Amino acid sequence: GENVEQHPSTLSVQEGDSAVIKCTYSDSASNYFPWYKQELGKRPQLIIDIRSNVGEKKDQRIAVTLNKTAKHFSLHITETQPEDSAVYFCAAVTSGTYKYIFGTGTRLKVLA
């Protein structure tokens, strides 16, 4: 069945450094890849997404890259700030479906 692997499970960076979170999906028919940020006790919030017809998308300090051949996609956060500390989830959605397959999450801690 569909599967999304996410690494690392925890990540600590110094404030101002970059953070990279990687996901690998199994279904080659996946065509939509959202990223969610979940702060402790709160709802997951969509922060950026990418569709399979582009290789990269950027929104201020956040960027996502997609390698369809390798079935990898990554989240890049530059100039990290303490408020970036949260759990980040990637997801993959297969073309023609509605079902989000989530990764297991990455707990990011930005050290001041």
Added chain:
Amino acid sequence: NAGVMQNPRHLVRRRGQEARLRCSPMKGHSHVYWYRQLPEEGLKFMVYLQKENIIDESGMPKERFSAEFPKEGPSILRIQQVVRGDSAAYFCASSPGGQAAEQYFGPGTRLTVT
């Protein structure tokens, strides 16, 4: 422009009781999804509904769990005869369209079974 609403936010039930969780989608959204999140784990798909229809319930346990999205009113996830293992956060999300459309999450209901 209210977002996805869920209530209650916290629910405590004793083993054997019933739990009812409600979700009102964003205005203009007719697709609702329910997810379960165990402590320190990811989000697991449970069920996808449109108005008056269950589209996919493949992630929902076959016994004790049911979901509905009536023509009027919120979507309801119902858990009968709750057990301790049902303790989790239950999130619903809504979207305007079914296929690869952005899903927006509600604040979740944290169910504790004692």
